[in-house]
Amino acid sequence: MYEGPVQDLIDELGKLPGVGPKSAQRIAFHLLGVEPPELDRLQAVLQKIREGVRFCAQCGTVADGDLCRICADPRRDRSMICVVEEPKDVPAIERTREFRGRYHVLGGALDPLSGVGPEQLRIRELLTRIGSQDDGVDVTEVIIATDPNTEGEATATYLVRMLRDFPGLTVTRLASGLPMGGDLEFADELTLGRAFSGRRTL
Amino acid sequence: MYEGPVQDLIDELGKLPGVGPKSAQRIAFHLLGVEPPELDRLQAVLQKIREGVRFCAQCGTVADGDLCRICADPRRDRSMICVVEEPKDVPAIERTREFRGRYHVLGGALDPLSGVGPEQLRIRELLTRIGSQDDGVDVTEVIIATDPNTEGEATATYLVRMLRDFPGLTVTRLASGLPMGGDLEFADELTLGRAFSGRRTL
Incomplete structure (x- = not known):
């Protein structure tokens, strides 16, 4: 629908999860209007991701160093x-x-x-x-x-x-059962069944 | 919540319109998992946007050249x-x-x-x-x-x-009135008022 790089940007954004054509267009026009430093920051973080993200050598979660903060924390x-x-x-x-x-x-x-x-x-x-x-x-x-x-x-x-x-x-x-704040009548039968079989003595 | 560039990416994505913290996280982890060429394409279009988007000299919409396709079309x-x-x-x-x-x-x-x-x-x-x-x-x-x-x-x-x-x-x-496919009872009073004042003879 648009010409040149704007449509390319909309197309690329539309490939992201949860971003439909309307959101892609909205984000693209937002990016057209932002100040250059904001675009620079987005480009810089994408570049860092492109260069590779580190994962904790012990637990495997995202980490900034060799170990993640949780694995490196002696109080855990x-x-x-x-x-x-x-x-x-x-x-x-x-x-x-x-x-x-x-x-x-x-x-x-x-x-x-x-x-x-x-x-x-x-x-x-x-x-x-x-x-x-x-x-x-x-x-x-x-x-x-x-x-x-x-x-x-x-x-x-x-x-x-x-x-x-x-x-x-x-x-x-982890226990399965009714989600807190939920409504029993709206629970699916699998969840309600789990809530029954996992019932606790009060 | 995360360490290093992943959190930076989530933060930057969270500034985009319509992208909440959950979507930002989802998009970030999607980008962590994509093949390098896909990231390259996203970076390339952002770079083009960063370098400046052209607008039609006549109508002012997004254009690839001096005039947009519509203004350049002799059939319009x-x-x-x-x-x-x-x-x-x-x-x-x-x-x-x-x-x-x-x-x-x-x-x-x-x-x-x-x-x-x-x-x-x-x-x-x-x-x-x-x-x-x-x-x-x-x-x-x-x-x-x-x-x-x-x-x-x-x-x-x-x-x-x-x-x-x-x-x-x-x-x-442009005419104001009830949106097509809508339900009269759900129209706000301003829209319904406009639909009345703009009524047509059949």
Whole structure:
């Protein structure tokens, strides 16, 4: 619809997730109007991403140095490892302030149809980490926090099998049930079923 | 929440219109995972935008050369000019296939509180264009297609005043009324009022 670089920009923006044609156009015209320093900053961060992002050598999340801030923090509990699928799951759990241990990012979930098997995930690294102690402290609990969907559940099942032979290790899974603030009548039957089977004594 | 360039990227993306913190994170992790050529393309179009976008010397919309495709097209009716606020209004009207004349982009609407007066808009260029004929053809109709909001209506009123002394020139305004496919009961009272005052004999 537009001529020259404006349409090219709209086309490129439209390839981003969650950006439809209307949003792409809106963002493009916004960028046409911004001051050069703002465009420079956007270009500079893209260049840094282009040059490569570092990942924590221990847990596999996004890091600025060799280790991420959480793995480098001596105050974090070394005896607990929370296993997540993606780096973006880490800040989600951090925001709850419920967990003071460390993380392990798998880099996805088992999905054989898409060619993701155990070898494509950082499972070997997890086993090595548990087997060789975490900074000299025995790991006593692994919390499996993969997504509550088919792939995440399959990954959790696989991990439980791999981890059950470690002596003194408890393997737990995040609870499934009704989301807080939600309405029981709007819950899907799978969630409601999980809420029933996981009911607690008060 | 994240370390290094990833957080910088999320911050920059979050400044774009319509991109909230969650979308910014989603786009950032998408960009982390794309192939280098895709990032290169995004960087290249941003660089082109950074170097400056050209605008049509006649109508003021985004152009690849001196004139935009519409102004350069000899088949377009030179006797009609449709006045719009922004370049993005042009493809919106083009999609209707109702208009075969040319456009004039004002570059905004009158908004004295934000410091936008007639001098900040391309009104002088419009008057020159009408006064000196459009490529040797007299302009006989100016369709004012500014937005149907306070600023757009004020701009339309101002333009009508400026244009009424041109001999043989008809000045029209896009109709306001109920949007097609809408539901009468959900229309706001201003729109419904306009639909009443603009009712037509069948």
